[in-house]
Amino acid sequence: MPVAGKPRQSRLLRLYAAAIAAAILAPVVRADDTVPADSTIRPEGTVCAASTDPAESLLASLHPDYRQFISSIRPLAEGEGTRASVYMVLVRPGASDATSRTSAPLAGQGARNDILYDPGVLRSDRSMAWRQLLLDHEYFHARHLAGSTSVPLPSRAGAGFERHYFEAAAWGWSVAQARAGRYPGLREAEFREALDRLGDHLRAMRPAGSYAAVTMPTSSLLPAAAAPLAAAGR
Secondary structure, three states, X not given: OOOEEOOOOOOOOOOHHHHHHHHHHOOXXXXXXXXXXXXXXXXXXXXXXXXXXXXXXXXXXXXXXXXXXXXEEEEOOXXXXXXXXXXXXXXXXXXXXXXXXXXXXXXXXXXXXXXEEOHHHHHOOOXXXXXXXXXXXXXXXXXXXXXXOOOOOOOOOOHHHHHHHHHHHHHHHHHHHHHOOOOOOOOHHHHHHHHHHHHHHHHHOOOOOOOOOOOHHHHHHOOOOOOOOOOOOO
């Protein structure tokens, strides 16, 4: 995922194992106490923006503070998700092309970006838990780029490496949250897809010429737990 914007911090970038460990094991840093003008306050004091978009409402139920990192959540035009081969994607505010380099999300302290999603995802026979996982995945990207996680942002590592670095961190987060039961009703095949995507990006980050097996994400960093099973009737 290419990014653009403010200068980005680099801390021991090539020690990506430590970065992925932080993404998976460390809690996301608490958001500050500012309240967006277009949000409402629930009785318990959490922030939740009013929205009629089904994807945005779903993300708000997971993370009431999402407006601090995400400007808007919008559907792609019909067929664009298939053309671009994406379920969802983070883009800079106002961008509408999921594949253009000019749509690359902004990075830096306090950055806010948009989520574009394939409306077909909401109509598919996938579980509601899978949609939650995908939205949470983009939420992690947004927080990461805004400097609000413990995972450092890469600097001048090359577009290819950076894309795999960002995706490995976000899929690592998704897998860990699934194992922790964050998405009730997630099907085993859906969990396996998330796990496979994590493995693909980690393997792509191996130094050239290295043939070492990449077993760290599932054996060392993630809790020893079985893949979640779908509830009856899902």
